[in-house]
Amino acid sequence: MNITLISTATYPSDQGIRTISSVLKSQKHKVKIIFLAFTENYSKFYPQQVLNQIINLSKNSDLIGINSFASTAPRAIQVINKLKPLNIPIVWGGIHATISPEQCINHCDIVCVGEAEETIIELTQAIQKNKSINKIPNLWVKQNNKIIKNPVRPLIDNLDSLPPVDYDIQDHYILEKNKITKFKEQHLDGQIFFLTGRGCPYGCAYCSNDQLNKLYEGKRKQILRWHSPDYIINEIINLKKRFKTLSYFDIRDDTFSMRPTEQIKQFCKQYKEKVNMRFKCLTDPHTVSNEKIKALVDAGCTDVIIGIQGIEKVNKEIYHRNQTDAQVLNAAKIVNKYKDKLAVMYDVITTNPYEKPEDIINMIRLLQEIPKPYFLSVNNLVFFTSTPLYCKAKEDGIIKKHEDSASNLNYWDRASHIRLKNKNMYLNLILNLMRGSATNSRFGPMPNKLINYLLKPQRIQRNLRNPTLTKTVLIAVGFSDNIREKILKPTYRALPLSFKTWYDKIRYRV
Numbered sequence: 001m002n003i004t005l006i007s008t009a010t011y012p013s014d015q016g017i018r019t020i021s022s023v024l025k026s027q028k029h030k031v032k033i034i035f036l037a038f039t040e041n042y043s044k045f046y047p048q049q050v051l052n053q054i055i056n057l058s059k060n061s062d063l064i065g066i067n068s069f070a071s072t073a074p075r076a077i078q079v080i081n082k083l084k085p086l087n088i089p090i091v092w093g094g095i096h097a098t099i100s101p102e103q104c105i106n107h108c109d110i111v112c113v114g115e116a117e118e119t120i121i122e123l124t125q126a127i128q129k130n131k132s133i134n135k136i137p138n139l140w141v142k143q144n145n146k147i148i149k150n151p152v153r154p155l156i157d158n159l160d161s162l163p164p165v166d167y168d169i170q171d172h173y174i175l176e177k178n179k180i181t182k183f184k185e186q187h188l189d190g191q192i193f194f195l196t197g198r199g200c201p202y203g204c205a206y207c208s209n210d211q212l213n214k215l216y217e218g219k220r221k222q223i224l225r226w227h228s229p230d231y232i233i234n235e236i237i238n239l240k241k242r243f244k245t246l247s248y249f250d251i252r253d254d255t256f257s258m259r260p261t262e263q264i265k266q267f268c269k270q271y272k273e274k275v276n277m278r279f280k281c282l283t284d285p286h287t288v289s290n291e292k293i294k295a296l297v298d299a300g301c302t303d304v305i306i307g308i309q310g311i312e313k314v315n316k317e318i319y320h321r322n323q324t325d326a327q328v329l330n331a332a333k334i335v336n337k338y339k340d341k342l343a344v345m346y347d348v349i350t351t352n353p354y355e356k357p358e359d360i361i362n363m364i365r366l367l368q369e370i371p372k373p374y375f376l377s378v379n380n381l382v383f384f385t386s387t388p389l390y391c392k393a394k395e396d397g398i399i400k401k402h403e404d405s406a407s408n409l410n411y412w413d414r415a416s417h418i419r420l421k422n423k424n425m426y427l428n429l430i431l432n433l434m435r436g437s438a439t440n441s442r443f444g445p446m447p448n449k450l451i452n453y454l455l456k457p458q459r460i461q462r463n464l465r466n467p468t469l470t471k472t473v474l475i476a477v478g479f480s481d482n483i484r485e486k487i488l489k490p491t492y493r494a495l496p497l498s499f500k501t502w503y504d505k506i507r508y509r510v
């Protein structure tokens with residue numbers, strides 16, 4: 001069959017759609033992928049000429065597949081509506097379809113919930129043999145205004161049984177400067193996002209993983225699964241051979257350090273011997289250990305991101321994240337030992353309307369305690385549909401209409417997030433302004449002394465009571481965000497890869 005897969009994700013390293021493509025190719029289907037990535041803005045719609053190009057590329061297909069995040073769902077709908085007159089079966093899959101099939105089925109007659117490797121094969125077989133698709137596990141099907149909801153099949157047991165992710169770029173297209181062009185190596189921008197496992201056992205209240213855990217409850221004891229170190233190293237070696245301009249791998253497992261120590265050591269040993277290229281990964285305070293970090297740094301890990309998210313009380317009571325402040329400080333102490341070789345970024349969540357002023361103050365105090373240097377990433381809370389936190393906020397009247405969930409806002413648009421939540425604006429602004437490099441004397445653009453000055457109890461009280469000054473500063477913040485996103489970022493993107501590689505090496509270092 002001729003199959004067109006369309007990714008509306010923000011970056012073209014979308015591993016989900018690439019895996020689906022590989023599985024289809026292993027059954028001898030002809031597959032093309034169109035990456036409709038708008039890196040600068042994920043809530044943007046596609047212009048008419050792009051939609052026409054999508055039609056041209058898809059019109060001879062026997063099946064079209066599309067995926068989206070929650071935030072890119074509106075533009076997935078835009079594409080689906082444009083493609084409907086072709087009368088080709090369209091299936092909508094990916095994380096948003098998995099979490100919110102009720103929404104997706106209103107716009108697309110076939111929705112795939114959960115892992116799709118086996119489902120997509122069954123779907124192609126049914127279409128080829130002109131058989132009914134109504135009983136295929138994982139599929140929701142709309143027929144004559146009736147919705148058939150099939151349960152999900154069990155999760156894939158052995159991830160190593162999957163073919164390597166599809167990086168045959170001759171079959172791929174990408175949206176660039178409002179035009180779809182043939183995919184070239186340069187579009188990877190020197191990096192590949194790579195997952196070495198699937199699933200997360202934590203189930204934090206703001207995260208889609210909680211939904212996945214519930215979806216697969218009883219289907220498998222452990223939702224967390226890993227590829228073997230041998231499998232990953234082989235894939236990474238092949239990608240490195242294929243793409244000469246790669247400068248690093250970005251391992252994006254939710255928590256890479258959750259792997260047992262022995263596996264990390266095995267992976268690191270092989271990575272150092274056979275790959276020998278810098279890489280990045282994500283960790284969390286719970287699973288960081290000196291042994292693991294030592295092995296990672298020795299193998300060439302130059303950057304880790306550690307998710308703090310909230311202070312102990314907020315993590316436990318609001319995010320259902322079992323993490324203590326002592327664990328944060330302990331992990332920070334460990335990674336700081338490697339500060340000459342390892343750049344550390346901490347993730348925190350702000351503009352949570354359930355936080356009390358003292359929670360935000362305690363968050364800032366905790367950040368001040370963490371040994372420097374580090375880079376602070378301040379992320380504004382988005383209530384993703386169906387997550388426990390979303391349901392709670394809906395029940396509590398915090399989310400009255402869809403826009404209140406903040407999922408329409410770009411995540412860099414700090415001023416809009418702070419304004420939308422309209423709670424503890426003064427303190428959330430201070431925390432947002434702390435984003436950036438943290439040294440002994442400053443946090444982002446703010447000197448440490450200034451933070452202490454701004455956190456004087458009377459000043460806090462005054463500004464929380466009367467947010468006029470905060471609102472004025474937010475206008476300036478919004479303005480500078482716009483300059484960064486509309487002028488600085490596109491300029492940066494146009495710079496040669498060699499500069500970006502150099503800059504990337506130094507930017508999180510202080």
Ligand code: B12
Pocket residue numbers: 005009010011012013014015016017019020039041042064065066067068069070071091092093094095096098099112114115116117120193195199206207208209252253254379382384385411
């Ligand atoms: C890598 C990653 C990124 C990368 C690259 C993403 C990209 N390609 O654009 C980066 C770092 C850029 C990124 C950014 C963001 N991300 Co992100 N990211 C991930 C991550 C860690 C892995 C995704 C992945 O590859 N999974 C592995 C593959 C195999 O799984 P999968 O994609 O679900 O695919 C399977 C099925 O869904 C299905 N499927 C997938 N595609 C298709 C297509 C068809 C046709 C079919 C039938 C089936 C199907 O089959 C696949 C195989 O079984 C996930 C978390 C996770 N562990 O999944 C978060 C995740 C996708 N990210 C998320 C978010 C929110 C973001 C941001 C929007 C952050 C924010 N707060 O705003 C930003 C966007 C920033 C920007 N500048 O625009 C959320 C999405 C939640 C939601 N409901 O939409 C996730 C799920 C994290 C979470 N746990 O909540 N992300």
